[in-house]
Amino acid sequence: MLNPQLNKNGELQHLLTIEGLPKAIVTHILDTASSFVGISDREVKKVPLMRGKSVFNLFFENSTRTRTTFEIASKRLSADVINLNISASSASKGESLLDTIDNLSAMHADMFVVRHSQSGAPYLIAKHLIDTRQPHVHVVNAGDGRHAHPTQGLLDMYTIRHYKKDFTNLTVAIVGDILHSRVARSDIHALTTLGVPEVRVIGPQTLLPSGLAQMGVRVFTDINEGLKGVDAIIMLRLQNERMSGALLPSAQEFFKSYGLTTERLALAKPDAIVMHPGPMNRGVEIESAVADGAQAVILPQVTFGIAVRMAVMSILAGN
Amino acid sequence: MNTPTPKLDAEALYQSLVQQVKAGLAHTDNVAIVGIHSGGAWMAERLATALELKERLGFIDVSFYRDDYAEKGLHAEVKPTQIPFDVDGATILLVDDVLYTGRTTRAAINELFDYGRPARIMLAALVDRGGRELPIAADFVADTITLSEHQQLVLQRATDGRFSLTIDHA
Numbered sequence: 001m002l003n004p005q006l007n008k009n010g011e012l013q014h015l016l017t018i019e020g021l022p023k024a025i026v027t028h029i030l031d032t033a034s035s036f037v038g039i040s041d042r043e044v045k046k047v048p049l050m051r052g053k054s055v056f057n058l059f060f061e062n063s064t065r066t067r068t069t070f071e072i073a074s075k076r077l078s079a080d081v082i083n084l085n086i087s088a089s090s091a092s093k094g095e096s097l098l099d100t101i102d103n104l105s106a107m108h109a110d111m112f113v114v115r116h117s118q119s120g121a122p123y124l125i126a127k128h129l130i131d132t133r134q135p136h137v138h139v140v141n142a143g144d145g146r147h148a149h150p151t152q153g154l155l156d157m158y159t160i161r162h163y164k165k166d167f168t169n170l171t172v173a174i175v176g177d178i179l180h181s182r183v184a185r186s187d188i189h190a191l192t193t194l195g196v197p198e199v200r201v202i203g204p205q206t207l208l209p210s211g212l213a214q215m216g217v218r219v220f221t222d223i224n225e226g227l228k229g230v231d232a233i234i235m236l237r238l239q240n241e242r243m244s245g246a247l248l249p250s251a252q253e254f255f256k257s258y259g260l261t262t263e264r265l266a267l268a269k270p271d272a273i274v275m276h277p278g279p280m281n282r283g284v285e286i287e288s289a290v291a292d293g294a295q296a297v298i299l300p301q302v303t304f305g306i307a308v309r310m311a312v313m314s315i316l317a318g319n
Numbered sequence: 320m321n322t323p324t325p326k327l328d329a330e331a332l333y334q335s336l337v338q339q340v341k342a343g344l345a346h347t348d349n350v351a352i353v354g355i356h357s358g359g360a361w362m363a364e365r366l367a368t369a370l371e372l373k374e375r376l377g378f379i380d381v382s383f384y385r386d387d388y389a390e391k392g393l394h395a396e397v398k399p400t401q402i403p404f405d406v407d408g409a410t411i412l413l414v415d416d417v418l419y420t421g422r423t424t425r426a427a428i429n430e431l432f433d434y435g436r437p438a439r440i441m442l443a444a445l446v447d448r449g450g451r452e453l454p455i456a457a458d459f460v461a462d463t464i465t466l467s468e469h470q471q472l473v474l475q476r477a478t479d480g481r482f483s484l485t486i487d488h489a
Contacts, residue, residue: 013390028395035380035397043406044433047383049393314383319390 004126007135011319014126014139015312017148018189026193030158032311033304039076041307049314050079053110057083057102059075059142060116065278066142066152070113071303073309079111079317097121098128105129111138111317119145138316140309152277153186155305157194159297160232162304163273167191171198173226173268174235176258176285179207179247183277187234188215202226203258206247223258227267235260235276238285251284261287265294265295273297329474329482332461333362337369337450339459340412340443344370349438351375353408355427356398358416358474362445365480366414377402379413381426406435416474418444421455446484470472 003020007013012025039045055074059067067083074081086100095103101112114122122141129137143149157167164170172191178184178201191199192215199217201208212219220226227233238254250255260274274286274296282288290296320483344350352372354363360378367376378401382394413427428440443459448466471487 031421032393032397035382037397039403042433043435046433048429049383049388246334315393318388 004123004130007319012139012315013135013319014122014129015150015316016122016126016141018150018186019148020155021189021193023193023195026154026157026190029116029154029308029311029315030161032315033158033207033307034312036076036307036310036314037304039310040303046076046078048078050074050077050110050317053077053079053080053317054108055081055111055113055280055313056104056109057081057113057142058086058115060086060114060121061143063115063143065302066115069305070140070142070151070309073306073313074113076306077310077314077317078197079313097124099247101125101128102132104261105134109137111140111313113140113142114144115142116144117148120264121145138319140312140316143182146180147185149182149186149277151309153184153190154312155301155308156183156187156234156275157190157278157307158304159275160273161303162300163297164231167194167196169256170196170231171200171229172196172232172234173200173220173230174234174236175202175223175226175260177207178203178212178236178237179209180239181236182307183234183275184236188217192216200226204248204254223264224267227264230268230272232273233260233265233268235244235274235280235286237277237279238281240281251281255284259283259285259287260290262289262293265293271295275301278302321385327446327464327472327484329445329484332484333365333482336362336443336445336459337366337463339461340366341370342408343441343459346414347410349409350412351368351377351404351406352412352414353377353379353427353431354414355401355423356380358445358476359414361474361476361480361482362416363414364442366412366443375404375406375409377404379427379430381423383471386426400430402431402434406437408436408438408439410439411437412441412443414443415473416445417456418442418447418457418460419450420450421453424455425453430475438489445482446472447473 005014005016071081121144122139126139172182200225201217202220276298352363352367354360367373380398380400402464441458444457445461447460447463469489471484475483
């Protein structure tokens with residue numbers, strides 16, 4: 001099958017998913033990110049790498065944090081960044097996705113950062129750029145449907161490596177709505193690629209997708225069992241829009257059964273870290289005392305996210 | 320293919336450079352040392368010990384400032400730049416192993432200015448191999464040689480910290 005992520009030299013051309021990405025590329029991104037972290041502390045918070053390049057943020061689905069961190073990352077790389085408010089523009093006038101891309105390419109775009117509610121939309125754009133022979137234009141998937149959110153996966157890996165140093169002796173638990181979560185999928189692929197021996201997913205049966213066993217993870221429906229002895233906990237946002245169906249009784253019920261409380265956190269290793277991709281629902285998937293507690297690394301995740309996105313963009317733009 | 324270079328005794332050259340730098344900076348205040356990864360960083364570490372400036376030692380990786388990024392992409396192994404002292408008003412001794420086109424020096428100077436405004440930047444190199452493409456010169460240099468563009472002069476550091484120089488043929 002065509003893997004449009006890599007060019008003919010095996011270098012990263014687009015970042016669409018962590019699935020199938022060679023470990024060396026994942027590690028290279030994390031290593032490069034560590035060199036970008038310090039730039040935010042300098043007097044001039046910019047490097048000239050992407051001077052003269054134009055980055056288009058195409059957010060077909062709402063996002064504040066991800067769009068903002070991509071915008072900051074672009075600016076710290078000295079790129080010109082253009083934010084398109086798609087819902088208020090061409091798409092609502094009936095223009096197709098690929099026509100939008102062709103028009104922006106005609107404005108000499110160098111990179112598209114794409115968030116879309118349809119799984120596979122960034123893949124479609126990348127394939128179109130290959131078919132129309134535009135190898136100088138790169139695509140970064142900023143979250144597509146239920147499929148993937150690779151930069152979130154990478155920043156989660158950066159965070160785990162920052163606090164735990166080595167992946168090869170860790171137990172990591174992902175908790176909550178696994179079924180609808182592109183973050184969970186990207187994290188599972190990244191953790192497996194980096195050699196984490198035990199990846200657990202914890203959630204109610206109705207929010208667990210089939211085929212988890214084939215992904216090499218251990219499945220728990222009892223959070224108290226699943227959290228025992230883990231080194232890192234990745235909490236997922238309970239998406240309110242899921243509550244309307246028959247999947248969940250109520251937010252209160254969910255918190256009672258799967259919310260991360262101080263008592264439950266005590267089941268993990270004493271130095272376990274607590275992560276969350278944001279935005280958090282306090283009192284739904286996580287207790288305030290845990291979110292603000294000493295083991296939470298939720299805000300460092302945001303800071304590392306900028307460095308990781310700078311690494312991804314500068315590697316892509318150079319290939 | 321590697322050729323050992325008996326006439327280039329890296330240890331002797333380093334000692335000569337230390338003497339030059341000591342004499343040259345004897346009456347200068349607010350001195351700091353910054354080594355360019357990787358050869359220049361090794362030299363800067365030893366120089367900082369010799370000059371008793373270990374608290375004023377930094378390292379620079381110019382990957383984010385290189386002028387060949389558009390052609391070659393990002394360097395495979397980028398190391399973090401670490402400047403743990405206040406650049407404003409400092410006299411910074413920039414250290415590199417081999418001075419060639421001057422492009423690395425240009426990139427390093429640009430990066431330093433993103434940390435502040437130094438009073439002065441001076442350049443120390445173990446060997447000047449000619450072939451400059453920018454108007455840059457070293458303030459301290461232990462030897463000057465001429466190499467063809469197909470040759471590469473490489474500094475190595477043994478486990479005991481001692482330096483050696485080899486010429487690689489492309």
